[in-house]
Amino acid sequence: MDEVRALVRTAGSLAAACAGLPGWVYAAGIFAYAGIYICRIVLVYRFAVGALDKAHAAHIPDLMNAVSGHTANRTGKPPGRRRQAASPPP
Numbered sequence: 001m002d003e004v005r006a007l008v009r010t011a012g013s014l015a016a017a018c019a020g021l022p023g024w025v026y027a028a029g030i031f032a033y034a035g036i037y038i039c040r041i042v043l044v045y046r047f048a049v050g051a052l053d054k055a056h057a058a059h060i061p062d063l064m065n066a067v068s069g070h071t072a073n074r075t076g077k078p079p080g081r082r083r084q085a086a087s088p089p090p
Contacts, residue, residue: 044067045067048063048067051063
């Protein structure tokens with residue numbers, strides 16, 4: 001509960017500090033945030049394409065989970081290292 005009160009106090013302080021700013025400052029902030037967000041997405045996918053080119057086939061599902069932000073596989077467990085099947089004894 002204390003975290004919520006602190007958040008409300010901080011938001012109120014920020015709103016009071018920004019109340020006197022002209023509208024173009026808000027617009028510039030929104031456009032800057034959108035531009036940074038788009039650049040981040042583009043860079044993540046560019047690096048992902050490079051990683052996919054170099055990855056072994058067994059690692060591609062884990063790489064795609066990391067890029068898409070998924071943290072669990074179908075079993076509900078977090079993704080981990082894949083174990084290679086043990087080869088039968090000769």
